[in-house]
Each structure stands twice: as C-alpha cells, then as structure tokens.
Amino acid sequence: ENVSIIQEGENLKVQSGSFENKIHTVPADDFPLLPVMEKQLVFTIYHSKLNEIVQATLFAASFDDTRPELAGIYIRVMKGKLTAAATNSYRLAEKSIEIPNQTIDVPGIIIPIRTMQEVARILPLSHADQGEEDTAEVVIGQHQVSCIIGDTVLVSRLIEGQYPAYQDIIPSTYESLVTVERELLVQALRAASLFSKSGMNDISLTVLPEEQGVRLRAVNIHVGENTTVVPAKVEGKSDEVVLNWRYLAEGLESLSTESVHIEVTNSKIPVLLKPAGVKDHLYLIMPIRQ
Numbered sequence: 001e002n003v004s005i006i007q008e009g010e011n012l013k014v015q016s017g018s019f020e021n022k023i024h025t026v027p028a029d030d031f032p033l034l035p036v037m038e039k040q041l042v043f044t045i046y047h048s049k050l051n052e053i054v055q056a057t058l059f060a061a062s063f064d065d066t067r068p069e070l071a072g073i074y075i076r077v078m079k080g081k082l083t084a085a086a087t088n089s090y091r092l093a094e095k096s097i098e099i100p101n102q103t104i105d106v107p108g109i110i111i112p113i114r115t116m117q118e119v120a121r122i123l124p125l126s127h128a129d130q131g132e133e134d135t136a137e138v139v140i141g142q143h144q145v146s147c148i149i150g151d152t153v154l155v156s157r158l159i160e161g162q163y164p165a166y167q168d169i170i171p172s173t174y175e176s177l178v179t180v181e182r183e184l185l186v187q188a189l190r191a192a193s194l195f196s197k198s199g200m201n202d203i204s205l206t207v208l209p210e211e212q213g214v215r216l217r218a219v220n221i222h223v224g225e226n227t228t229v230v231p232a233k234v235e236g237k238s239d240e241v242v243l244n245w246r247y248l249a250e251g252l253e254s255l256s257t258e259s260v261h262i263e264v265t266n267s268k269i270p271v272l273l274k275p276a277g278v279k280d281h282l283y284l285i286m287p288i289r290q
Contacts, residue, residue: 034155041140043077043104046133047123047149049097053084054120056095056254056281061113062088069161073116077106085166089286091247092166092270093254096280110163111145115156122152170284171272174263176207176236178214179276182260185214186252188228192218193245195226202288203245205271207264209234214262218245239264241271242288248273251283 003016012023054073062070067089074085080102085094123136137148146155189203195218196203206215213232219225241264252260257275264271267290273283 034153035144037139037141037144037146040142041104041106042137043099043102044135044137045082045099046135048133050136051120051123052097053095054116057084057086057093058113058116059250059254060088060091060093061086063113068159069110069163072110072112072159074108074110074163075106076108077102077104087166091251091286092284094282106140108163109140109145110159112156112159118154119147122149122154169270171263171265171269174265176234176239176264178207178232178234178262179259180214180230180232180262182252182255182258185230186249188216188230189245189249192216192226192228195220195223196245201244201246202242204240204242206240207234207238209236209238239266241267242290243271243285244288247285251285254283255281
C-alpha cells in the first residue's frame with residue numbers, strides 16, 4: 001500500500017489508506033550544518049577490517065562517563081598497523097590490523113562509544129563477490145574525526161584527555177598456559193553463572209595440570225554451588241584465580257578461533273586471553289580479590 005508524505009506549512013502529513021498523521025516540524029534552517037574539517041591526517045581501511053576492530057573492542061569500553069577518556073575506543077596508526085583498544089579499567093581488549101599502503105602515522109585518538117556504534121550500524125556488507133572490497137576513509141582533525149563510508153559521512157568530536165598507558169599492565173610472562181575449546185568453556189561458564197553471587201558475578205577458575213583441564217566453581221549461599229571441569233591442554237603449574245564470569249564470557253565470545261589460550265600467573269595478576277594461532281588480538285581481565 002502506498003504512503004504519501006506531504007508538507008503543509010509547518011506540518012508534515014503522512015497518509016496511507018484510512019490512516020493520516022500530521023507531524024509538527026521545525027525550520028530546516030535550524031538544522032546544524034556539518035562542520036568543515038581541516039584534513040590533518042587521512043587513512044583508508046577496508047570495511048571488513050573496520051568492522052573487526054569495532055566488534056573486537058567496543059564491548060570492553062566503559063559506558064560510564066565518570067572517566068570520559070574510557071568511554072571510547074583508543075586508536076593509533078604506526079608504520080602501516082592500526083591498533084585499537086578499549087577498557088573500563090577492569091578489562092581490556094586490543095586488536096591490531098595491517099593497513100597496507102598507508103604512510104600516515106596517528107599518534108593516538110579516542111573516538112566516543114556512540115560514534116563507533118554508529119560506524120558498526122552503517123557499515124555495508126563487503127562486496128567480496130565483485131572481486132574488490134569497499135574501503136572507508138577516516139579523516140582526523142584537531143578535535144574531530146569523520147568516517148566516510150560509501151555515501152554516508154559521519155562526523156564526531158574526539159574525546160579529549162590522556163588515555164591510560166594500558167600496555168604497562170599486560171603481563172609479559174605467565175605461570176600456566178591453558179589451551180581450551182572456546183565454546184565448551186563458554187557453555188560451562190553460562191551454567192556456573194547461575195550460582196555466582198549477584199552483583200559480583202564471581203567465579204573461580206583453577207588450572208589443573210595433572211587432570212589436563214580447568215575447573216570452574218561458583219558458590220552462592222542462597223542458591224547452591226556448581227563445579228565443572230572442562231578438558232584442556234595445560235602447560236605449567238596449578239593456579240587459581242577469581243574472575244567476573246560475564247567479563248570472561250564476553251571476552252571469549254569476542255575471539256574468533258575455535259580454541260583459545262588463557263595465560264594465568266597468580267590471583268593478583270591479570271589473566272590474558274588470546275585466540276589460538278593469532279598474534280594481533282588479546283583480551284585481559286583483572287582478577288577479583290577475595
């Protein structure tokens with residue numbers, strides 16, 4: 001059925017069949033114009049790679065404006081490699097990709113969460129079946145950034161402030177290395193989560209070298225307890241760490257491989273997750289101290 005849209009003075013009439021609506025409007029001159037940006041830095045990136053960056057990091061950012069610099073994705077480009085990171089101070093996600101033929105270096109910018117959510121929403125499907133994938137152009141100004149995706153231009157202010165030196169908290173060594181099937185561990189986490197304490201979401205993860213597995217355990221005095229052992233390849237010693245099960249599950253789901261590596265040191269050092277066989281993606285979780 002046809003829909004007619006007619007402007008009548010300061011109203012917009014929308015009519016279809018027996019239905020008619022009149023919507024009040026405001027003068028078009030009141031709509032803000034897109035700012036003219038001085039192109040200080042420009043680089044291009046494939047749509048699929050940009051989407052990878054968003055999906056791998058956005059969920060780990062802070063959705064609380066208490067610390068504005070954490071309410072966005074940190075991006076830097078150095079020597080043809082783009083690295084994106086997001087953290088809420090309890091967890092961290094970092095993803096790197098190669099962007100060939102790029103000579104521009106971006107020392108570091110913070111793009112707001114809502115902007116990156118819009119980027120993910122407007123990204124079209126790649127046209128791999130046509131033999132050539134579309135690219136997006138990212139233009140960085142002094143206080144703004146624009147992303148040109150096809151016929152759409154998205155302009156946003158950058159978040160000002162100093163992003164945390166998160167590289168300093170990424171462990172360079174570990175005491176235990178666990179290689180486990182990602183989906184099996186996620187399923188076990190979901191089951192154990194029903195017994196974690198509300199508000200804490202705590203669950204203990206114990207590395208079992210002799211049994212070649214990891215034990216998940218959650219206890220709630222009002223509900224009961226759950227213990228599950230997931231088979232895994234374990235190298236190193238036995239360790240136990242208490243984690244936020246939701247952070248762990250979301251991190252696992254963001255990794256793209258069937259198997260994942262979990263690096264554990266002790267109950268006070270962050271736990272590191274990496275997709276097996278992939279060097280450009282990591283996820284870190286701070287332990288819960290009992």
